[in-house]
Amino acid sequence: MDETTPPQHLNPLQRFGRDVKQVRLARKLTQKNLGKAAGYSEAYVSRVEAGKMLPRPSEKFAKGCDTAFGTGELFTGLLRRIDEGDHPSWFVPYLNLERKASRILDYSTNIVKGILQTEGYARAIFQAYFSREEEEVIEGKVAARLRRRDVFERDTPPCLWTIVHEACLRTVVGGVEVMAGQLEYLLTAAASPHIKLQVMPFSAGAPAASTRPFTVLRFTDSPTVLYTETRVGGRMHDSAQTVDAALDDYDLLRAHALSPDRSVALIKTLLKEYRE
Numbered sequence: 001m002d003e004t005t006p007p008q009h010l011n012p013l014q015r016f017g018r019d020v021k022q023v024r025l026a027r028k029l030t031q032k033n034l035g036k037a038a039g040y041s042e043a044y045v046s047r048v049e050a051g052k053m054l055p056r057p058s059e060k061f062a063k064g065c066d067t068a069f070g071t072g073e074l075f076t077g078l079l080r081r082i083d084e085g086d087h088p089s090w091f092v093p094y095l096n097l098e099r100k101a102s103r104i105l106d107y108s109t110n111i112v113k114g115i116l117q118t119e120g121y122a123r124a125i126f127q128a129y130f131s132r133e134e135e136e137v138i139e140g141k142v143a144a145r146l147r148r149r150d151v152f153e154r155d156t157p158p159c160l161w162t163i164v165h166e167a168c169l170r171t172v173v174g175g176v177e178v179m180a181g182q183l184e185y186l187l188t189a190a191a192s193p194h195i196k197l198q199v200m201p202f203s204a205g206a207p208a209a210s211t212r213p214f215t216v217l218r219f220t221d222s223p224t225v226l227y228t229e230t231r232v233g234g235r236m237h238d239s240a241q242t243v244d245a246a247l248d249d250y251d252l253l254r255a256h257a258l259s260p261d262r263s264v265a266l267i268k269t270l271l272k273e274y275r276e
Contacts, residue, residue, distance in 0.1 A: 011136070012082045014051030019078065021049040023069050038064025056082060056147060090233035094215075097225060097236075099151055103218035105250050106162045107200075107210065110171065112182060113162055115148045116189055121182040122146065124174025152194060161196040163253050164263075169199065169270050180274040183267050190264055198257035199266050208256045209249035216246055 010018065024034050024045075031045040038045075038061050047053045048061065062079040066072060098104065098115070106113050111125065122145045126138045151158055164186070172179055190197040215227040226237040226246045237243065258266060 011051065012140075013053065013056055016057065016075075016078055016082060017049040017051040017053075020045075020065055020075065023065075023071065024049075027069055029068065034065070034068055037068035040064070056143060059150065088233070093236060094227050094234055095148070097217050097219075097227075098148065100219060100222075101151075101158045101217040102156075102220045104158050104160045104162075105216040105218070105247075106160070107165075107214055107250065107253055108162065108168050109165045109211065109213045110167055111173065112164065112168050112186070113215075114145050115151075115160070116162065116186060117145060118178070118182050118185045119146060120178040121173055124178055152192070157194045159194055159196075161198075161254075163198045163200055163250075163257050165200045166202050166266070169267065176274045180271060183271040183274065186267055187264060187271070190260065190267075196260060197263055198254065198260055199263040200253065200257045201266065204256045209252040210246075214246060214249075216243070216250060 020034075024031070029037075030042075031049070032042040035042045035045045040061055044053070044061070048057045057079065059076065059079060062075040065075040069075075104115075112121065114122070117125070119142060122142045123138065126133075126141045130138060130141070169183065173182070186197065189195045212228065217225045217227065219225075223238055223240075224243050224247075226243050228235050228237065237246075257263070
């Protein structure tokens with residue numbers, strides 16, 4: 001990052017790096033000192049300050065900066081706003097709740113859930129949906145989507161149970177290579193102790209429950225929330241009656257989907273087809 005670059009021409013990561021450097025110098029700390037305090041290397045701090053830490057600096061680093069600088073939650077908040085800036089405003093409330101959830105129940109009907117998308121798959125989705133946007137905007141959205149995986153790096157990660165309709169696996173997003181990479185990632189995810197994956201096959205016939213995608217978020221100390229989405233935005237539902245109906249639907253979907261083992265077998269079969 002050029003020191004003479006006007007602030008208005010800096011991207012969010014460059015502005016974050018500039019702010020870290022300014023406060024570090026004001027506190028008379030070296031990059032090595034800050035790295036040690038935050039639990040990272042001097043090289044890591046250097047890349048952050050240059051705005052080159054992609055997809056973005058970790059939340060742990062931001063918290064380390066706040067501790068080292070005595071800035072409360074300033075840098076943690078700045079990092080969170082970078083995340084929010086790459087998402088539509090109507091999605092931010094869901095994103096904040098997803099970070100806090102202890103259990104995530106999801107049903108995906110046409111595309112793979114965002115938190116399980118690969119870089120190539122996410123890029124193809126955004127390039128198709130935001131075809132008039134600049135490449136930098138697209139890449140920011142891709143990076144933000146990949147950062148959602150950070151919840152699985154927590155000391156107590158959420159349990160994700162996802163039911164993926166076979167249509168998600170057969171709709172060719174971004175070409176066969178991208179789809180092969182996406183299916184490989186789903187197999188890796190399915191092997192995680194924190195993730196359960198089932199496929200709703202075409203052979204299941206008429207839907208036993210909802211034909212629309214939805215997500216249920218459960219918390220250790222808050223009421224359960226249902227999230228639904230349309231083209232014009234997302235909506236959170238917290239009425240007990242609505243949430244209970246969604247949970248009943250989810251139970252039916254689980255009952256009609258393939259078992260986790262059979263789901264993995266189907267994904268492997270489809271992966272072989274894409275590779276060939």
